[in-house]
């Protein structure tokens with residue numbers, strides 16, 4: 001359904017700048033908040049930085065500011081105030097009363113965005129569950145999709161006490177029901193993941209800050225990929241596709257939810273299943289918007305989130321970086337950044353980075369090669385001698401490894417030199433150590 005301009009909520013974006021904290025990047029923070037608001041399809045009437053000397057328990061902002069903003073909300077006919085920071089339920093409630101407008105804080109905003117973007121059934125359930133948890137702690141109805149349009153019943157008026165009680169009961173029921181549903185979806189996904197692990201394809205997961213270009217890269221890299229009916233696992237959902245590696249071998253590429261600064265804990269919990277997948281990937285590809293002035297800070301944010309789920313290089317997981325949006329760099333910056341990327345590829349100790357533009361397609365071949373190189377970095381070779389009775393093993397080696405040499409002896413034995421990933425090598429040693437020569 002197309003919404004006309006007049007249906008859009010008129011929003012005021014406030015970025016609280018704590019006078020005590022570091023504040024050098026406030027402009028970008030404001031810009032990010034504004035961008036998120038736009039992503040929600042609201043009309044941003046104004047976005048302003050509000051200095052906060054001390055956070056007040058009741059209304060977050062000082063009295064003077066609260067009155068000032070009240071006048072602005074009234075004067076500009078604002079429906080929604082987005083506060084780009086954490087509000088306690090009480091602060092949110094009080095400000096809503098005072099300003100007579102709907103308020104959402106940063107967590108609420110991020111939840112809404114995730115809700116809009118969740119593509120899979122699991123994703124939708126996860127967001128909804130996180131949102132319900134958040135609502136429960138607030139005892140006020142947050143902004144739901146149904147209420148997005150202007151003039152929805154009771155949109156601006158807060159619920160009364162009995163309403164709150166029955167809302168709370170309803171929420172608990174709903175949470176329990178969804179938790180069940182989600183458990184079911186997770187079981188299915190767990191099974192799929194097991195299948196994927198048993199399958200010979202390596203799993204490569206894209207991670208990165210929201211809007212860095214993960215999905216764009218995903219689409220680019222899987223362009224030539226088949227939707228793999230003939231592959232070993234049954235379902236590839238919208239976020240898993242086959243990527244043909246330059247050697248011709250297929251890998252499974254998985255697109256993931258974008259990370260963001262101050263990811264609400266509710267969301268991290270809700271997305272645990274998705275994040276598990278990140279953890280178990282053979283390789284992480286960290287997609288970064290290299291033209292973003294806050295690129296480095298956002299890299300740190302992403303690494304922090306990875307750390308909380310015990311994924312990434314710190315936890316022994318292979319990772320490379322893709323520096324996207326090269327087309328947005330000036331010629332001068334491009335040359336400098338490119339030099340850094342090339343240098344990183346040559347250095348053992350540094351994480352290899354590849355400069356690309358998903359928009360123009362420039363650099364994508366290098367990324368594909370980089371992925372293949374990283375995937376095979378820990379490969380090991382092995383000499384085996386397989387008697388005819390064990391020919392199933394031979395097929396397994398062909399499916400899972402690179403057969404570098406193969407010699408069929410007169411005796412019927414097959415002597416092979418095979419390159420295997422570390423993981424497959426482990427499996428092979430555990431099951432067929434008797435067949436290993438050396």
Ligand SMILES: Nc1nc2c(ncn2[C@@H]2O[C@H](COP(=O)(O)OP(=O)(O)OP(=O)(O)O)[C@@H](O)[C@H]2O)c(=O)[nH]1
Pocket residue numbers: 117208209210211212213214215216217256257258259324325326327328356357358359360
């Ligand atoms: N100029 C330019 N824009 C790009 C490039 N790659 C992606 N974009 C744009 O950046 C925006 C975000 O791209 P996505 O691929 O959706 O980013 P994402 O990381 O998947 O974002 P989330 O899923 O929201 O976390 C889109 O508007 C893309 O068109 C690029 O190389 N250059």
Ligand SMILES: [Mg+2]
Pocket residue numbers: 214215216255256258
């Ligand atoms: Mg995406």
